[in-house]
Amino acid sequence: MKRIYSIALTTFLTINTIQAQVNDSITLRVIFNEILKNGKCYSDLDYLSNKIGGRISGSPQAAAAVEWTKQTMLKIKPDTVYLQEVMVPHWERGEKEYAKILNSKSIDSKEVPICALGGSVATPTGGIVANVVEVRNFEDLAKLGRKGVEGKIVFFNRPMDPTIISTFESYSKAVGLRWGGASEAARYGAVGSIVRSVTLSQDDYPHTGVMGYNDSLPKIPACAISTNGANLLSKLLKTDSTLKFHFTMSCQMLPDVKSYNVIGEIKGAEHPEEIIVVGGHLDAWDNGSGAHDDGAGVVQAIEVLRAMKALGIKPKRTIRAVAFMNEENGGRGGKKYAELAKQNNEKHIAAIESDAGGFTPRGFGIEGTSAIIKTIQAWKPLLEIYGLHDITAGGGGSDIEPLKEQNVTLIGFVPDSQRYFDYHHTAIDTFDKVNKRELELGAASMAALIYLISVYGF
Amino acid sequence: MKRIYSIALTTFLTINTIQAQVNDSITLRVIFNEILKNGKCYSDLDYLSNKIGGRISGSPQAAAAVEWTKQTMLKIKPDTVYLQEVMVPHWERGEKEYAKILNSKSIDSKEVPICALGGSVATPTGGIVANVVEVRNFEDLAKLGRKGVEGKIVFFNRPMDPTIISTFESYSKAVGLRWGGASEAARYGAVGSIVRSVTLSQDDYPHTGVMGYNDSLPKIPACAISTNGANLLSKLLKTDSTLKFHFTMSCQMLPDVKSYNVIGEIKGAEHPEEIIVVGGHLDAWDNGSGAHDDGAGVVQAIEVLRAMKALGIKPKRTIRAVAFMNEENGGRGGKKYAELAKQNNEKHIAAIESDAGGFTPRGFGIEGTSAIIKTIQAWKPLLEIYGLHDITAGGGGSDIEPLKEQNVTLIGFVPDSQRYFDYHHTAIDTFDKVNKRELELGAASMAALIYLISVYGF
Numbered sequence: 001m002k003r004i005y006s007i008a009l010t011t012f013l014t015i016n017t018i019q020a021q022v023n024d025s026i027t028l029r030v031i032f033n034e035i036l037k038n039g040k041c042y043s044d045l046d047y048l049s050n051k052i053g054g055r056i057s058g059s060p061q062a063a064a065a066v067e068w069t070k071q072t073m074l075k076i077k078p079d080t081v082y083l084q085e086v087m088v089p090h091w092e093r094g095e096k097e098y099a100k101i102l103n104s105k106s107i108d109s110k111e112v113p114i115c116a117l118g119g120s121v122a123t124p125t126g127g128i129v130a131n132v133v134e135v136r137n138f139e140d141l142a143k144l145g146r147k148g149v150e151g152k153i154v155f156f157n158r159p160m161d162p163t164i165i166s167t168f169e170s171y172s173k174a175v176g177l178r179w180g181g182a183s184e185a186a187r188y189g190a191v192g193s194i195v196r197s198v199t200l201s202q203d204d205y206p207h208t209g210v211m212g213y214n215d216s217l218p219k220i221p222a223c224a225i226s227t228n229g230a231n232l233l234s235k236l237l238k239t240d241s242t243l244k245f246h247f248t249m250s251c252q253m254l255p256d257v258k259s260y261n262v263i264g265e266i267k268g269a270e271h272p273e274e275i276i277v278v279g280g281h282l283d284a285w286d287n288g289s290g291a292h293d294d295g296a297g298v299v300q301a302i303e304v305l306r307a308m309k310a311l312g313i314k315p316k317r318t319i320r321a322v323a324f325m326n327e328e329n330g331g332r333g334g335k336k337y338a339e340l341a342k343q344n345n346e347k348h349i350a351a352i353e354s355d356a357g358g359f360t361p362r363g364f365g366i367e368g369t370s371a372i373i374k375t376i377q378a379w380k381p382l383l384e385i386y387g388l389h390d391i392t393a394g395g396g397g398s399d400i401e402p403l404k405e406q407n408v409t410l411i412g413f414v415p416d417s418q419r420y421f422d423y424h425h426t427a428i429d430t431f432d433k434v435n436k437r438e439l440e441l442g443a444a445s446m447a448a449l450i451y452l453i454s455v456y457g458f
Numbered sequence: 459m460k461r462i463y464s465i466a467l468t469t470f471l472t473i474n475t476i477q478a479q480v481n482d483s484i485t486l487r488v489i490f491n492e493i494l495k496n497g498k499c500y501s502d503l504d505y506l507s508n509k510i511g512g513r514i515s516g517s518p519q520a521a522a523a524v525e526w527t528k529q530t531m532l533k534i535k536p537d538t539v540y541l542q543e544v545m546v547p548h549w550e551r552g553e554k555e556y557a558k559i560l561n562s563k564s565i566d567s568k569e570v571p572i573c574a575l576g577g578s579v580a581t582p583t584g585g586i587v588a589n590v591v592e593v594r595n596f597e598d599l600a601k602l603g604r605k606g607v608e609g610k611i612v613f614f615n616r617p618m619d620p621t622i623i624s625t626f627e628s629y630s631k632a633v634g635l636r637w638g639g640a641s642e643a644a645r646y647g648a649v650g651s652i653v654r655s656v657t658l659s660q661d662d663y664p665h666t667g668v669m670g671y672n673d674s675l676p677k678i679p680a681c682a683i684s685t686n687g688a689n690l691l692s693k694l695l696k697t698d699s700t701l702k703f704h705f706t707m708s709c710q711m712l713p714d715v716k717s718y719n720v721i722g723e724i725k726g727a728e729h730p731e732e733i734i735v736v737g738g739h740l741d742a743w744d745n746g747s748g749a750h751d752d753g754a755g756v757v758q759a760i761e762v763l764r765a766m767k768a769l770g771i772k773p774k775r776t777i778r779a780v781a782f783m784n785e786e787n788g789g790r791g792g793k794k795y796a797e798l799a800k801q802n803n804e805k806h807i808a809a810i811e812s813d814a815g816g817f818t819p820r821g822f823g824i825e826g827t828s829a830i831i832k833t834i835q836a837w838k839p840l841l842e843i844y845g846l847h848d849i850t851a852g853g854g855g856s857d858i859e860p861l862k863e864q865n866v867t868l869i870g871f872v873p874d875s876q877r878y879f880d881y882h883h884t885a886i887d888t889f890d891k892v893n894k895r896e897l898e899l900g901a902a903s904m905a906a907l908i909y910l911i912s913v914y915g916f
Contacts, residue, residue, distance in 0.1 A: 033621045036620045036621050037620055162494045162495055163494050165843065165844055167895075360876050385623065387623065387874075389842075389848065390845075390847065416818045416845075416874065418896050418899065419895075422893070435880070437620070437625075437658060437876045437877075438876050441623075
């Protein structure tokens, strides 16, 4: 009897599991259909990129982006939309930067494209003119020492490695020079620093990005040079090592400004206290339109809410779309969000960030317990038909990272990475570089994963 | 003793297998490195797209493309480079097409973008002016019958389905109207046909493509209208069903022209008689530059040869890069290739085609025995680290399809499909739409698979 009961129970559970899988599969199909047919994220991104544009923290455009995000979320009619106050750094680029290479005889000059790195001090009026010393890394620099560097401009010229398949991996290996190069150069008496743009493209667009100063060292102006400019400078240095570089920048750091994270929330029907975050960052560098970085992530997060509401899905757990402020040069929005979550005793079960561009989906990178990673990997049969093959350990995103100490499972949405660093932090990170379907598929991929987490929890 | 021997043998074989896998893994890494660091396919594509451009069969540009491909292959110094003569259709678009919508009061007209479908006859001089009847499919058309269609222009307006994830699948469901629409319309007495461009983009670029006539029915002019144009025409028809459409086209079919497949070959070191083909098609529609379709496939096939030679790889089996002529409007190159292979008693073990654009790699689609599909799927651990997750049954390509009756395993290279039909057969299938790394990764993916086939055979 017991055995029969046991078989009956097993059969019942198996049938129930199969039924649940079929239901999940149908719901995921419905979510993808809704977003691919009626998605608003592409037109939202058009507005955010083209009507607001670059929106670095503290700028009028950042304020406009906050207001637009709030209004856009309100139109979806989630349960609540609110702002989370956060003080952010306010750095301004000032007038367009200018640079030229002067040969040692001062009989010829070549203009090259540069831009100030975010956080850099300005040059004196009229700019800096100095000899240049080219290095590949901090070890080269240390070998040159004060004797080889003092009074000069240090030119960090290490290309990204093209053989690494994930461009994020090669980026992370190259970007240290951008962040810390100026202070390392100043340690040996340099008067300025130039870093090769962190991209695999060979072109004329300098890539900005945040840098930081070591407060115990002199603060010297730091710029990025386009890859073509870097190649030219390197080539000229080989035959004319006493050439000079002249650059002017009028950027400045101003007092902090009040700004906001923008949050829209659908309350969970069964476990409202368990929160799933989906987000991107609202701020974007001033030199482009912040279309891929990270307008895409913001409009995708909004799209997740929109699709849930449009389909009448009442999630078991709370889903919260967050547009984080100040990822690019401070990460204050992400920190504030985590701080308030802790202060309010909120229970976050997962946070998903899209900050790798609006490209075709590949999968998710998960920072969580191995049990949770296995749970998500067990959903592969439901996700692979949408191109989500790559579900692996390791991931997250800088805005959700501060939630880690609260034991929140962090998930990075992984789109294809090949084109991202062609546009990243440049004047050409514009709306026309975003493909409608790729953007929508990204939003649908996240909505699908969030749906599954909202049903099963962890 | 026997048992010990057996264990020893098993251990030996296991170690050998592991060693082979390690060696393969290293060779694949070396192939990817070579192509990502020193690849020439991107600059080759620049030349083919920008210096030669659209190269429909029989055109001077097609002749230039043959000569360029031969010269480019010769520079690589494979064992042989040769041409395969093939007679191809010669259709010319003539002057730029023109179309406008005239309202029924003839007091207003709106110009809309159209292009002739490949193979269409011209309109009479001065064009055709007639009422329009809109249908979604052949069933709609049959219901209208001669009474509803005679003397009119039939407007086939069925959008591609955006909910299908693979755009090739949705394309294949929509393209039948383009191929057969004109003759079906003529069956009921239509004087012209318009087909909605087969794309998910909403824009002003009409998509050409081949059409065919049923010889037992009158031949009427057939054009494609841009999706924006189709939406406008459909909208206007709803309130003004007796509006007229005026279009002029001066295209014509001329006598067949002598042309060529271009072939470069590295002889196999151990099994020279076993041939592996890698190819794309050299012809491309005249209205764009044929960058993705299929300049990409041609330069990738050349790149496979180049990388093998540059790395000094001496493949066990013969590798043959083929630039097929006339895929777009006749497929004569593919047929000729298969015909000569049969005639010369050649033994092809596999043929791989790249004709889905130079986009980021996803995998391969295989048309072969289940044993061979399993063999290739067993290589997944070697291929997945390069993003090649999607190795499935079903695939091939139209140029290699004629080899099927010789029991050749056909393999279609599968890049991501989302952007392809934004450009396909339009004026904007241009070099700037191709990403260097995505193109190179595609070439390296094929080179990797071909290397494995060349080592192990089937």
